[in-house]
Amino acid sequence: MDPSTYKCYHVDGFDSRQHLENYMSDSPDMISEEDSVIFPIENLIKTFTEGYIKGDVLIDLSLGSIVHHLFAACEFFKHIVVLKMRDRCIMEMKRWVDERTGAFDWRHATILHVDVGENRDLLQDKEGKVRSALQHVLKCDLEKEDIMDPIVLPPADCVLSFVLLDAISKDQDDYMRYLRKFSSLLKPGGHIILIGGLDMTYYSIGKHKFRAFSYDEDFARKALAGEGFSIDRCEVQMRMDWNDHIDYKGMIFIAAHREK
Template sequence: MDSTTHQFYHIHGWDSRDDLDLYYSNKEDMVFANDTLKFPMESLHYHLNSGQVKGTFMIDISAGSFIHHLLSASNCFQKIIILKLQEKCIMEVTRWLHDRTGAYDWTHASGAAAVLEGTREQLQETEMRLRSSVKQILKCDFEQEDITSPVQLPLADCIISALILESISKNEDEYMKNLEKILKMLKCGGQLLLFGLVDSTYKTVKGKRIHRFKCNEEFVKNALGKLGLVIDYYAVKTRSNVSDLTDYRAVLFIVAHKGE
């Protein structure tokens, strides 16, 4: 299928519940668990508990409505603000944060986080900690120079960005511009925790193909360097599933800090 027929996350949106069921759920036919759940959660847990992360304020800007990657982050940051491009994603996350009827069931992720922390029996406490740490969910817009305008946020000690850049960028120039807008929210010396996909051109949600900008490891590392980031840690996990729902080759995790 020609990529010009793909829909764009930031323009068309997607069905947030179908996205969660297909790529992040505990369903028996969900084949992506090692790549979308285990790898991100383990990577963040071990990095955030390394003692290298400093500060109290984190911004999360990630595609879709998943929250599992923030369960370990709430152990380190007292204040987390979540940025989303789509109202449906804001509504989905808000339902879970306020424990409302119909909220997505993340107990499989909360249980995994509790095991990583050595508190297997304290699943509810793990969820409550994250709910307490998230102070606000804001809509953002990458068409603006300041993506949170008119709201002005303090510079973050840490930013998590997961799968957003390849979802909203059509080419290398747009990727660089969008990355630069994210980095404007990060204080000097602050850390960027970046999750991306290698050689992905699409994902399928509700039967529709959603665009992804195809990029490799070297492009991402060079992009960070050009914008003044120093890479502290870098890992690539080769794809471990078989499915035509999406075509990525590997999952990328980079930890980098913003130069003084």
């Protein structure tokens, strides 16, 4: 397929439920569980349990309607504010937060955070903590100078983003422009955590291909340094399985802080 015909996430949108089924489920046909579920969760648990990233407010800007990357954060932040560009993603996420019929089942991710043993109630307790913290799922407009205008958010202790920069940026300048908007949500000395796919040019949802900005570890490090961040943790995992649905070569996890 000609790359010029690829769709753009923030322009065209996609079926958020199909995205979850393809990339985040526990189905045997799931595309990349090791990379998209296990790798982020393990690194988030390590990072948060070290204790230097915590506070009152965490703001999440991530692709689609994912929740699993927020499970570790609920123990370290009083409030989690999720910002979405698409109404469909907000509806899908609120279905899980409100425990509505037909909500996506995240138990396979929850179990990575708790030692369940014979006590299945621990799963409900963990998901209940996430739901209690995650009471604000709001729409944003990343093309505005103030992406939340007219809503005023409190400055965040941490901004967390899963693959969204990859999906909305068309080149390096775009990536830096959006990164600057993400970081503007932080209080002085705040932290940012970025999780992305390396050398990715497209991903598929159903019959549609969506473009992705291709970058490497060196670019990601320099981008953060250029915005005044010091990197605290950087982990890279090369791709564990291969298929035609998506063409990334590895996953990157970066935690960084901005000097006060």
